[in-house]
Amino acid sequence: MSADKIVVSGFRHFFQSDSGRVQATGEIDVTIREGEVVTLVGPSGCGKTTLLKAIAGFITPSEGQILCDGKPVRGPGRERGVVFQELAILPWRTVRKNIAHGLEIAHVPKAERDRTVERLIGLMSLNGFEDRYPHELSGGMRQRVAVARTWAADPDVILMDEPFAAVDAMTRLTLQEELGRLCATTHKTVFFITHSVEEAVFLGDRVLVMTKRPGTIKAMLDVPRPGKGGRDWDSFTGDPEMRAISEQVMHLVHAERV
């Protein structure tokens, strides 16, 4: 059994604005173990992003607490990388400079930085676009830059908020397999939000399902770990066990339609 990496306990959050107080989430308790991929599905507006941003350290919980490696989260940090739901790469940096940014901040020597960037550019099929600015890329390519940027900084925990939503279906399949392989080989702890039930089951070691707003964790399903090297879609779709889990999650999600 690996150690607990992220522990969310008694978390609840309210947003205060001029138009009043909004309860964003119900009470949430989640534990993410080291090296585990936990995926989260739930209806729009149920509080998924709120939970992720609290783990990332951008939202101070109204109630409850969040621990990372046993220490309370007090703000963002490089050990928790984030791929945001909105595009967060910098328009004024080229693809290469965006991906290298985290390494630059960490004062990684240029030669090593270049190697890492090269590798991720290949992995994300961004070859030939290294010196382009984000506005010259397609929406899906920009999202891939965002994933690469977070990955390049080599954080222990990666928090991803619907990272593949803007990617076309074909590329998405490749990226999901790629991500699965990366998770399996690098042993990173991943928290992954998605709207797609299939994606959640395909990538997750565990799938969490949230209720509608104010969301709580309604169900938690274990997904048998794939063999070494991650999963691929061909074997996934042919696997009756996977199909059964997907259907189960689908039922849970459908009951929460808003």
Add this chain to the structure above:
Amino acid sequence: MMGRIAWKLLPAAPALIVLFAWWVYWTIVQPPPSVIPSILDVVRTGAELAFGGRLAGDIVASMGRLLGGVAFGMVTGMIAGFIAGLWRPVADFFNPLVVFFNAISGIVWLPLVIGWLGVGNALATFLIWNTVFFIIFQNTVLGIQLVPEVLEQGVRSLGGGRWETIRSVTLPGALPYILSGVRSGLGFGWRALIAAELVGATTGLGQLIFSGSEYHRADIIIFGALLIGAIAMLMDRWLLAPIERRTVVRWGLVAASRGR
């Protein structure tokens, strides 16, 4: 091909139309030259001034004052704008003051400031600063506030600290507004400059125009006005536009003004 050339010449069209209308009006009405001079008069006067020796010195004097005042206003406006943009309480504290002083034209301060600074370049610098500072300040604050928060969050979760987010997010993110502030600042800087030179200088384009008005020489006044406008346009094209092309346009923050 023809279309492209026509497109390139389009910015010159308004000037040609105005010149043509001026020429037609002058030919038909034949007004006294002290009211509206002919184009030819203005051109002749311009040539006389240019070769008579005075003009070059006036232009240099005015440009020196303008650039000095604008640079001073830009630097102070950006520094203050960054401080106010990054620290909300500072902005809340200074905003009423900024609104208050921004409403007061430099001319109001003039009698006082002449007493403090005399009537030299310091006066011109102050009057230009008094307009440029507020424009740059307000644009900088707005630009900083409009940078999407998620960009900053992204850099912070890459391990970037306060300084890194300012350097790599806030500064370039606010640049479109800062540059637009510089553009208006230069324009209003010219206005303030001429006002300053009318009262407190012996050289400069403002003085040139003032001498024209003393002798009822409309041709000098109009020549001076054309010269100021032309210099302003060239500065915009050769100073500001290239900076924009290399930064905010290159980054896709501002659409290129013409299809490329």
